Amino acid sequence: MTVKKLALLAIFTGVASIINIFESYVQIIPGTAFKIGFSNIVTLVIIYIYGPKEAITVVLLRLVVTALFAPGTFNFNTFMLSISGATFSLVILIILHKLDTFGITAVSTVSSLFHVTGQIIAAIFVFADVVVFYAPIMLFVSIPAGILTGVIATKFLNVSKDFFLDKKY
Numbered sequence: 001m002t003v004k005k006l007a008l009l010a011i012f013t014g015v016a017s018i019i020n021i022f023e024s025y026v027q028i029i030p031g032t033a034f035k036i037g038f039s040n041i042v043t044l045v046i047i048y049i050y051g052p053k054e055a056i057t058v059v060l061l062r063l064v065v066t067a068l069f070a071p072g073t074f075n076f077n078t079f080m081l082s083i084s085g086a087t088f089s090l091v092i093l094i095i096l097h098k099l100d101t102f103g104i105t106a107v108s109t110v111s112s113l114f115h116v117t118g119q120i121i122a123a124i125f126v127f128a129d130v131v132v133f134y135a136p137i138m139l140f141v142s143i144p145a146g147i148l149t150g151v152i153a154t155k156f157l158n159v160s161k162d163f164f165l166d167k168k169y
Helices: 003-023 039-049 052-069 076-099 104-133 135-159
Strands: none
Touching: 003 039, 003 052, 039 052, 039 076, 039 104, 039 135, 052 076, 076 104, 104 135
16 A cells, blocks of 8 residues: 555545534434435445455544544444445445446445435334334435535545545546
């Protein structure tokens, strides 16, 4: 791993963590912890620039940093929801990226749906079946959230392609 790559991955981890912490202060759906997922823009950018291994590393580091520095104290239940959503999201993100059939926005949207699905499954174990009532709303809102993060990631990759690669997304 080059020094440039290591430095950029550290910067990406920091940016994703800061975005994630900032988002925790904003409620999209009152009474829930639903977020748009702007830190997933960083995950998309990394998987398309460097690949799955680096994306997994940055996501895991972001989860730990966010758990330690987000508002309030470390909450195991919240961490489990985050890691389950991230795992579901990353698995489908890696599969769809490897298939190389879909555009970034489509990959982001499906990944967003899987993130929410992973969180819902974990929440059922943590909070019982009450969370099922939020599931349709969360799944519905995750679609425009995934589209938005995909569009932003695509724009970033196209604008910065000369810095990272000679490739258009």
